[in-house]
Amino acid sequence: MAKEDDMLLSTIESWGIVDVDSTLRRFCGDKELFVFCIKEFAKDENFERMKIGFENKNYQEAFETAHMLKGVLVNLGMNGIYNKVYNLVELLRAGKYSEADTFKNEVLQDFEDFKRKAAMLG
Amino acid sequence: MLATGKKIVLVVDDNFINRQIMCKILQDDYFTVQAANGREALNTLYEYGDSISAILLDIFMPIMNGYKFLEIIKEDPVLASVPIIVCTQNETEEIEMQALKMGAVDFLSKPYNPPIIRQRIANMIKLRETSAFINTVERDSLTGMYSKEAFYARAKEFMAKESEKNYDFVAIDLNDFKIVNDMFGEKIGDELLAYWSKIVIDTFGEDNIYGRINGDVFAVCMPRIENYSNEIFTQAVSRLNSFDVQIVLDVSFGIYRVDDDTIPVSLMCDRAILAIKNGRNDRSKVYAFYDEKLKEELWNSQQIISNMREALDKEQFKVYLQAKCDLQSEKIVGAEALIRWIHPEKGFMSPADFVPLFEKNGFITDVDLFVCDKVCALIRSWIDEGIKPIPISVNISRVDIYNPNLKDSIVSFVKKYDIPVKYLHIEITETAYTENAKQLIDTVIALRNEGFHIEMDDFGSGYSSLNMLSEVPVDTLKLDMGFLRHQTEDGHNGNILNFVINLAKWLDLAVIAEGIELKEQLDFLKSLGCSYGQGYYFSKPIPIEEFNELRKSMEEQDYREILALKDYSDIKLSEIWTGSSDFNKIFNEYIGALVVAEFTKKSLSVVRANEVFYNLFDESERDKISVANLYDYMDDENKKKLINAVDWAAENKSTFNITIKWNIKGKPVFMRERGRIISANEERTIVLLDVEDVSENVKLTEEKASFSGILEFAIKNDGILYFSYYPENDIALLDERTAEEFSLPERLENFSQEAVEFMGVDRRSKTDFEEIVEYAKAGKSKSPEIVYFKNKSYKIGVYSIKNEETGMSKSVFILQ
Numbered sequence A: 001m002a003k004e005d006d007m008l009l010s011t012i013e014s015w016g017i018v019d020v021d022s023t024l025r026r027f028c029g030d031k032e033l034f035v036f037c038i039k040e041f042a043k044d045e046n047f048e049r050m051k052i053g054f055e056n057k058n059y060q061e062a063f064e065t066a067h068m069l070k071g072v073l074v075n076l077g078m079n080g081i082y083n084k085v086y087n088l089v090e091l092l093r094a095g096k097y098s099e100a101d102t103f104k105n106e107v108l109q110d111f112e113d114f115k116r117k118a119a120m121l122g
Numbered sequence B: 001m002l003a004t005g006k007k008i009v010l011v012v013d014d015n016f017i018n019r020q021i022m023c024k025i026l027q028d029d030y031f032t033v034q035a036a037n038g039r040e041a042l043n044t045l046y047e048y049g050d051s052i053s054a055i056l057l058d059i060f061m062p063i064m065n066g067y068k069f070l071e072i073i074k075e076d077p078v079l080a081s082v083p084i085i086v087c088t089q090n091e092t093e094e095i096e097m098q099a100l101k102m103g104a105v106d107f108l109s110k111p112y113n114p115p116i117i118r119q120r121i122a123n124m125i126k127l128r129e130t131s132a133f134i135n136t137v138e139r140d141s142l143t144g145m146y147s148k149e150a151f152y153a154r155a156k157e158f159m160a161k162e163s164e165k166n167y168d169f170v171a172i173d174l175n176d177f178k179i180v181n182d183m184f185g186e187k188i189g190d191e192l193l194a195y196w197s198k199i200v201i202d203t204f205g206e207d208n209i210y211g212r213i214n215g216d217v218f219a220v221c222m223p224r225i226e227n228y229s230n231e232i233f234t235q236a237v238s239r240l241n242s243f244d245v246q247i248v249l250d251v252s253f254g255i256y257r258v259d260d261d262t263i264p265v266s267l268m269c270d271r272a273i274l275a276i277k278n279g280r281n282d283r284s285k286v287y288a289f290y291d292e293k294l295k296e297e298l299w300n301s302q303q304i305i306s307n308m309r310e311a312l313d314k315e316q317f318k319v320y321l322q323a324k325c326d327l328q329s330e331k332i333v334g335a336e337a338l339i340r341w342i343h344p345e346k347g348f349m350s351p352a353d354f355v356p357l358f359e360k361n362g363f364i365t366d367v368d369l370f371v372c373d374k375v376c377a378l379i380r381s382w383i384d385e386g387i388k389p390i391p392i393s394v395n396i397s398r399v400d401i402y403n404p405n406l407k408d409s410i411v412s413f414v415k416k417y418d419i420p421v422k423y424l425h426i427e428i429t430e431t432a433y434t435e436n437a438k439q440l441i442d443t444v445i446a447l448r449n450e451g452f453h454i455e456m457d458d459f460g461s462g463y464s465s466l467n468m469l470s471e472v473p474v475d476t477l478k479l480d481m482g483f484l485r486h487q488t489e490d491g492h493n494g495n496i497l498n499f500v501i502n503l504a505k506w507l508d509l510a511v512i513a514e515g516i517e518l519k520e521q522l523d524f525l526k527s528l529g530c531s532y533g534q535g536y537y538f539s540k541p542i543p544i545e546e547f548n549e550l551r552k553s554m555e556e557q558d559y560r561e562i563l564a565l566k567d568y569s570d571i572k573l574s575e576i577w578t579g580s581s582d583f584n585k586i587f588n589e590y591i592g593a594l595v596v597a598e599f600t601k602k603s604l605s606v607v608r609a610n611e612v613f614y615n616l617f618d619e620s621e622r623d624k625i626s627v628a629n630l631y632d633y634m635d636d637e638n639k640k641k642l643i644n645a646v647d648w649a650a651e652n653k654s655t656f657n658i659t660i661k662w663n664i665k666g667k668p669v670f671m672r673e674r675g676r677i678i679s680a681n682e683e684r685t686i687v688l689l690d691v692e693d694v695s696e697n698v699k700l701t702e703e704k705a706s707f708s709g710i711l712e713f714a715i716k717n718d719g720i721l722y723f724s725y726y727p728e729n730d731i732a733l734l735d736e737r738t739a740e741e742f743s744l745p746e747r748l749e750n751f752s753q754e755a756v757e758f759m760g761v762d763r764r765s766k767t768d769f770e771e772i773v774e775y776a777k778a779g780k781s782k783s784p785e786i787v788y789f790k791n792k793s794y795k796i797g798v799y800s801i802k803n804e805e806t807g808m809s810k811s812v813f814i815l816q
Helices: A002-015 A020-026 A031-042 A046-055 A059-075 A079-093 A097-119 B016-026 B038-051 B066-074 B093-101 B114-135 B148-161 B177-184 B186-204 B230-240 B265-280 B292-313 B351-361 B364-384 B406-417 B431-435 B437-449 B466-471 B481-485 B491-506 B519-528 B544-553 B559-565 B573-578 B581-589 B619-625 B636-652 B710-717 B736-741 B751-759 B763-777
Strands: B007-012 B030-035 B052-058 B084-088 B106-109 B167-174 B209-214 B217-223 B251-257 B287-289 B317-326 B332-343 B347-349 B392-396 B424-429 B453-459 B476-479 B510-514 B532-534 B593-599 B604-609 B655-664 B667-680 B685-693 B700-702 B721-726 B731-734 B782-788 B793-803 B809-815
Touching (some): A002 A031, A031 A097, B007 B016, B016 B030, B016 B114, B084 B114, B148 B167, B148 B217, B148 B265, B186 B209, B230 B251, B292 B332, B332 B351, B332 B364, B364 B424, B406 B424, B406 B437, B437 B453, B437 B466, B476 B491, B636 B655, B636 B667, B731 B736, B731 B751, B751 B763
Parallel strands (some): B052 B084, B332 B392, B424 B453, B476 B510
Antiparallel strands (some): B167 B217, B209 B217, B317 B532, B721 B731
16 A cells, blocks of 8 residues: 555656645655545545636636635645636735636646546546 | 543634645644534534634635634633634735634644644643633632532542542532522521532532532532432431521432543533423422433534524514503503514524523624614604504513613614604513622613613512612513412412502502413403503414504504604694594593693683593582682692693693692692693693592602512512501501401501501510501611511511602501
């Protein structure tokens, strides 16, 4: 099991979107839990809810879901996407919806990329 | 803390991954419990109580967010002490400030840093425990038992020493202790508690752990007793009653058999206290056990508390109205507003299930103000729709009187809806007096100064002190249903009812009897001279829409109100001369004395009067009255007083209400004149006067007297004798029972001279009794004393009040 986790962690590290070392410290070295959480996060329904929020111009919904994703992203050490979502949240908080609408495409694309990679973890 | 020695931390976050990470970080040092939103967190807290050492709280969550959670926790005295650390993610300063203001003690920001998180939590927990320790005074100086917090700590140690044994908690409540304190003073009260604590320790054994949980509740933690015999408890109570106070002392016992040693000791103790409630429901039991039913009740209570705010926001609470009726005409004269909770899932919820809980956590104030708002809105809508408003009373909980903004809040509703203040009556309960007399008096005076009519609810429900009536300036007494419930079976209660109604008349207070269900009760109350009532006989509490329909179907008949409300120009002079239309109807059917009078500087003459007015006078005077100058019946001072009132009312287009002393056949007769100007010019003023002979019933000012306890005694012991005494004429008027008891006629002249002989006072009490009579003769009150008669003894007190206008006094002797 431990070997398998090591392998999966190497795979995650190879994506270049998760800061594995510092995040593993946050997980008190629990590799299994770390991998489990990455897999779980890829299934998080807030991605879809945020997307629908933008499609329906429901910016409150978009804000709430983005805010929630932001907290998890930073805890999982996904700093690149976190920074983008951080900016997206601030745009929405400031009511700059057209800018947010444009910017969200980049964020959604990153999420799709992450989900695709995570699906390969099994 | 758990048996493992680990402290418990509650992690509240809607995101599963964040919770997992946090729990992982804490797992070596703490036992963690999780909740996905504020509501789940509340339920967990109610389950674990203050054994939770810290809470880590996310702010943005669905169902119930972190702010709401903080708001609710802040109101709970026990849970408010649990430190809450808010988890943020580089939020705005505004959000962080808001959380701090609402009671959060610190922040943790994401991404989580395990060593910092562990250290901050450890710091917070230590700080809390240190302050809790400082607040713990080990021993109660009065009883020598442990104080509450120390008891919990020692009981925990006690059970841990031999953890394989089973244990019981026994809670002991000395009932009516407040009355002992009030009647005999705090010194005696303290002595009683010390005496009782020794009996308790003697009863259960010195090796156990004893605590004084609050004023009159003790608790014992001891090894399990498999079979409790009634004697253990009855013997203790019997010993208690050898303490020298002249009331029967009663004690309630509740037992919790510790079946779950993971729960906090405070909760074990609470369960024993809860069991007391179980015992009170069944009088045949000396003691009662905590059982699953109680646990279920507790669970239901918690559900109610966690739903209450949402229920108020979503208007699940509804205002129902119960009609108040004139007992003679059986017409509606007012209503009482009552709160009802129509729960979307549970349906109609009994107020008995939620009002006591709301009183405990203070939420009742929000509910009472909600009712106030709705009632004022209703009165406004009546006025707007041309429906004659009637006064509606709202209940102000005993908890509300501690709210310094109460008066301003109520006044703000009256202003918001721009309604006359007279339509909003305020009901307060007498129990508030026992808890904080000064606060109640101040609140009532403040409300009265704003013009609110005050009704004393539940009068006679337990305490009913005459002192209270002299100190709390109320307008109406509402008699508790308990008086009525047994009156048909038990003559004594009828007698007390009679006494209270007479007392109210004596003090010029209106009386509303509550809980009238049967025609027999109505007739009985009418025979006692009670004027108003409410109860299922007339109508149960019903929704506002139904009440409006009820009003339509029951023609209201309160001519006093009609007269008071009629517009200045409404009554046409021609109607008065011709006696037509509704004015004529009012005039002839009005139950009081009405007269239309013409005022000039020199004369006051009758234009028209109804029969009741003429009946105020002797037959020989009646013929003269219709043609007389009524000023001839008054001295100059009273004549001037009346003219001034009429002039003022004419100028201000208002009404007046004064008491004038008339001299009829050389005797002073006090008439209360309530007047309304019909027309006025420079020479003459036509006034409609509602006249009442109040010689025996004018507004009386009581002399303060130390008279605590008489009525309490009477109600508690189910018996009372009393008679009135008039010092001016030295006449005593005995009620039927007293006359029978002493084999005396109902009227005794030269009473003060011959009282000792009349009543057969034993020589031992001659001086004491003469002293009591002397007090009455001087218009003073005197606390009760034992007086011995030939073959019986009574505790006799005298209660006197003085008419501020005449200087005349009258007294009531009360024998118990």
